[in-house]
Amino acid sequence: MNISQRADYTFQYNQKLGRHGWLRLTPAYSVKLVTEIIKQIPKGSYILDPFSGTATTGLVAAEHGLYADCFDINPFLIWLGNVKCRQYAKKDIEFLEKGISQALTNCKYLVDQECWTPNIHNITRWWSNESLKVISALRQALVDNFGEPNKHNEYAVAWIAFCRLVIETSSASFNHVSMSFHDDTRVFSFQQITKLYKSIFYTILNDVDKSLNSNVTVAFADARKIHLYSNVQYSHVITSPPYPNRISYIRELRPYMYWMKYLETPREAGELDWQAIGGTWGIATSRLKNWQPIPQIDFPLLLDTVGKIMSTAEKNSYLMATYVYKYFQDIYVHLANLRNILLPEAKVMYIVGNSSFYSIQVQTHTILEEIFYYLGYKNVESTIIRKRNSKKELFEYCVSATWNTSIDNMSIKLPSATEKSAQLSFFTSSQ
Numbered sequence: 001m002n003i004s005q006r007a008d009y010t011f012q013y014n015q016k017l018g019r020h021g022w023l024r025l026t027p028a029y030s031v032k033l034v035t036e037i038i039k040q041i042p043k044g045s046y047i048l049d050p051f052s053g054t055a056t057t058g059l060v061a062a063e064h065g066l067y068a069d070c071f072d073i074n075p076f077l078i079w080l081g082n083v084k085c086r087q088y089a090k091k092d093i094e095f096l097e098k099g100i101s102q103a104l105t106n107c108k109y110l111v112d113q114e115c116w117t118p119n120i121h122n123i124t125r126w127w128s129n130e131s132l133k134v135i136s137a138l139r140q141a142l143v144d145n146f147g148e149p150n151k152h153n154e155y156a157v158a159w160i161a162f163c164r165l166v167i168e169t170s171s172a173s174f175n176h177v178s179m180s181f182h183d184d185t186r187v188f189s190f191q192q193i194t195k196l197y198k199s200i201f202y203t204i205l206n207d208v209d210k211s212l213n214s215n216v217t218v219a220f221a222d223a224r225k226i227h228l229y230s231n232v233q234y235s236h237v238i239t240s241p242p243y244p245n246r247i248s249y250i251r252e253l254r255p256y257m258y259w260m261k262y263l264e265t266p267r268e269a270g271e272l273d274w275q276a277i278g279g280t281w282g283i284a285t286s287r288l289k290n291w292q293p294i295p296q297i298d299f300p301l302l303l304d305t306v307g308k309i310m311s312t313a314e315k316n317s318y319l320m321a322t323y324v325y326k327y328f329q330d331i332y333v334h335l336a337n338l339r340n341i342l343l344p345e346a347k348v349m350y351i352v353g354n355s356s357f358y359s360i361q362v363q364t365h366t367i368l369e370e371i372f373y374y375l376g377y378k379n380v381e382s383t384i385i386r387k388r389n390s391k392k393e394l395f396e397y398c399v400s401a402t403w404n405t406s407i408d409n410m411s412i413k414l415p416s417a418t419e420k421s422a423q424l425s426f427f428t429s430s431q
């Protein structure tokens, strides 16, 4: 079968689509894909996205007049999602325009003062000293007019424009799957920075003017305990959880998170990533070394995959095997607890990608299918969406299932001892 890479089914498709394109996140999924799914869903449905990210699901639902609750564990993404899904009143837009014009005027007087800059490691690799002076002065001028970013969400688009400015003037390069740096730091003058900010702000303001057709919110939740954060019973789950591929959201988001004061130290970044499923940044990786699997949550295919990664006997094979093991145990706990907040016959759709460690394929979609069956979901199936990489055999799938209400006991069901494969003892004895 010839499956293509389909850029229209990636975040790239979203970049010119108004609010969807405000800030990029490489693992965001495509508006086209979500729209195709949402168009099949009847009005009056209640959608859940437990891994909201940049709120693609929430915003598409709001555009189509459907109700959706979105959750995420990352406070910056929760803020971003709410700003994107918000309806803006005319008076707020007028206030914003006045405030921006005032901030751009006041900024000149702040350039020669010592304004706050974030504690990003090696900051001059990101921005030249000259650019930093102007960016930090502009930040101070915006704070003077609108308060710190998370204080008044009705003016938060001024901060979205600031985030865009920060990334567009940085030496970050997005040519690879993970972010890297240009060789030299770019120097921008006062005029260039203020002109760029104004142009970004007015592009964003144009999108704000277009109203949405329903109210959608994004709130904090740890997806592993999702039933504790919502009283609603959902008819649909449309989501894209992290993939087991060691991509860190914090790594890509860190310039925004530091400038918006959602992060203050590198240690906090590692702590946040440790809380996230599949997190792998800084301290998150060293914590993995001491992580112990929950012995009751094992599946033949998972144990087989984990065992194969271990037996490559590479320098970090134990760590990588543990990473994969923990990832799927976290997903298992999420899907088990999710059952408490699903309506009878609720349809769940998980967009996931497979990965590879030392040439061992981690078939995320088949392991996920196994977990769904195990937890009593029915009609479990996977459809292939696209090829993710030109060289390796990496694909993206939609794994879907229906919640089977005939299961009475929804506490986490644990496999019997006979279902555990010998791989588990291999895993634990090799530590």
Ligand SMILES: C[S@@+](CC[C@H](N)C(=O)[O-])C[C@H]1O[C@@H](n2cnc3c(N)ncnc32)[C@H](O)[C@@H]1O
Pocket: 025, 027, 028, 029, 030, 050, 051, 052, 053, 054, 055, 056, 057, 071, 072, 073, 074, 077, 221, 222, 223, 224, 239, 240, 241, 242, 243, 249, 275, 276, 277, 278
């Ligand atoms: C693949 S991204 C979602 C992308 C999203 N569909 C979009 O279009 O932007 C996965 C998201 O899961 C979030 N996440 C990771 N662990 C989580 C957890 N335990 N609970 C809730 N959200 C979590 C991450 O912060 C990230 O935003």
